[in-house]
Amino acid sequence: MIPITKPMLGEKEAEAARRVILSGWTSQGPEVAAFEKEFAEYVGAPYACAVSSCTTALHLALLAVGVQPGDEVITVSHSYIATANVIRYCGATPVFVDIDPDTFNMDPTQIESAVTERTRAILCVHQIGMPCDLAAILDIAHRHSIPVVEDAACAIGSEILWQGQWEKIGNPQADVACFSFHPRKVISTGDGGMITTANAEWDAKFRLLRQHGMSVPDTVRHGASQVIFESYPIVGYNFRMTDIQAAVGREQLKRLPEIVDQRRELASRYQSLLATIPGLGVPVEPDWARSTWQSFCVRLPVESDQRQVMQSMLDAGVATRRGVMCSHREVAYPANAWSCVGRSEGCVCADGSCQRLRHSQEAQDHTIILPLFPQMSPDQQDYVVKALHDALGVMPVN
Numbered sequence: 180m181i182p183i184t185k186p187m188l189g190e191k192e193a194e195a196a197r198r199v200i201l202s203g204w205t206s207q208g209p210e211v212a213a214f215e216k217e218f219a220e221y222v223g224a225p226y227a228c229a230v231s232s233c234t235t236a237l238h239l240a241l242l243a244v245g246v247q248p249g250d251e252v253i254t255v256s257h258s259y260i261a262t263a264n265v266i267r268y269c270g271a272t273p274v275f276v277d278i279d280p281d282t283f284n285m286d287p288t289q290i291e292s293a294v295t296e297r298t299r300a301i302l303c304v305h306q307i308g309m310p311c312d313l314a315a316i317l318d319i320a321h322r323h324s325i326p327v328v329e330d331a332a333c334a335i336g337s338e339i340l341w342q343g344q345w346e347k348i349g350n351p352q353a354d355v356a357c358f359s360f361h362p363r364k365v366i367s368t369g370d371g372g373m374i375t376t377a378n379a380e381w382d383a384k385f386r387l388l389r390q391h392g393m394s395v396p397d398t399v400r401h402g403a404s405q406v407i408f409e410s411y412p413i414v415g416y417n418f419r420m421t422d423i424q425a426a427v428g429r430e431q432l433k434r435l436p437e438i439v440d441q442r443r444e445l446a447s448r449y450q451s452l453l454a455t456i457p458g459l460g461v462p463v464e465p466d467w468a469r470s471t472w473q474s475f476c477v478r479l480p481v482e483s484d485q486r487q488v489m490q491s492m493l494d495a496g497v498a499t500r501r502g503v504m505c506s507h508r509e510v511a512y513p514a515n516a517w518s519c520v521g522r523s524e525g526c527v528c529a530d531g532s533c534q535r536l537r538h539s540q541e542a543q544d545h546t547i548i549l550p551l552f553p554q555m556s557p558d559q560q561d562y563v564v565k566a567l568h569d570a571l572g573v574m575p576v577n
């Protein structure tokens with residue numbers, strides 16, 4: 180079976196976890212601090228704060244930029260459901276805009292008309308590792324003084340051409356960027372997340388919120404020669420990363436440049452192999468973006484049936500995934516839980532099938548994600564391409 184993904188974890192990570200376990204200090208401590216420092220250096224961010232997942236990272240990011248109950252946050256429906264859920268955790272309403280069908284990213288031309296006096300943030304996504312059009316998004320955000328949070332769950336190692344220089348996503352080009360270390364991501368700590376920002380006040384807030392709102396962390400009290408009593412000025416959460424995870428993350432970070440190179444090479448090989456399939460839409464990078472290709476998503480020929488193609492590939496021993504989901508089509512998102520541009524009273528498409536989110540829905544229904552992981556051999560990749568040919572019932576065109 181060729182899996183959809185395979186985390187690049189080995190002896191180095193196992194040894195790092197063992198070292199921490201035997202040290203006797205396993206909760207958020209020195210390894211988390213070291214991982215944060217190394218991550219910040221890698222992306223070029225002034226501050227990095229580790230948390231338990233990208234979902235909790237996004238939740239804290241929205242709280243820090245001031246999202247409150249009754250507010251609106253502009254985002255995409257076409258993303259893993261965590262993107263929309265975090266807005267609702269804050270008691271705010273997601274306002275969905277459609278995507279650009281070529282990049283699967285937020286269409287910046289839709290944002291301006293989604294802005295209202297209740298808009299408190301824009302939550303953009305670097306979908307499946309492809310940087311979104313931050314320059315266009317920030318231009319609108321700055322004009323309306325709206326903070327921008329980047330969902331960079333899949334974009335660890337992605338780059339964007341920024342004022343003439345290639346910069347890592349997470350620098351951050353916007354206000355706050357959030358990353359995931361879930362096993363389906365570019366590097367993994369089992370689960371985990373990271374928040375980067377250039378704003379010292381927000382970074383301090385993340386640190387307070389991730390640990391119950393505790394004024395003096397246990398690590399400081401543990402090593403103090405004088406008795407210190409902590410206090411709890413705000414209601415916080417338990418969103419900590421453990422030192423075991425952070426030690427694994429530090430090893431993963433060392434492998435990251437090679438992982439990104441391998442992923443990019445495999446993606447480029449897919450692009451040329453798949454060019455032989457008539458009617459298949461192969462993803463492309465804008466010339467200002469370098470993707471990690473966390474997922475390699477192809478658009479199926481119009482006449483083909485997504486589920487049948489996926490089943491046929493599964494029967495041939497190849498795992499695939501449907502295109503990225505749309506939150507507005509889930510039962511957890513009844514019409515009163517979200518909005519979209521131009522939504523009016525009694526809007527007929529506010530029932531999970533929205534005319535204004537047409538490209539999002541089409542991407543979910545007519546694309547599939549192919550296996551891509553650094554350990555993938557050329558033979559495995561050739562086999563995936565053959566399985567796709569067979570599933571589509573087409574002969575390669577030379």
Ligand SMILES: C[C@H]1O[C@H](OP(=O)(O)OP(=O)(O)OC[C@H]2O[C@@H](n3cnc4c(=O)[nH]c(N)nc43)[C@H](O)[C@@H]2O)[C@@H](O)[C@@H](O)[C@@H]1N
Nearest residue numbers: 182183184185186259307332333361362363364474500503
């Ligand atoms: C493109 C999207 O990819 C992911 O969504 P998804 O729809 O592919 O997620 P799922 O269908 O739940 O798939 C997660 C897959 O990730 C793999 N996986 C999950 N956990 C593990 C693991 O610990 N080890 C290994 N070897 N594989 C793991 C499994 O194959 C699992 O089926 C999420 O990571 C999203 O955040 C992302 N946007």
Ligand SMILES: O=C(O)CCC(=O)C(=O)O
Nearest residue numbers: 232233234332359360361
């Ligand atoms: O739980 C998942 O499948 C993805 C969520 C994620 O990547 C995260 O919260 O870090």
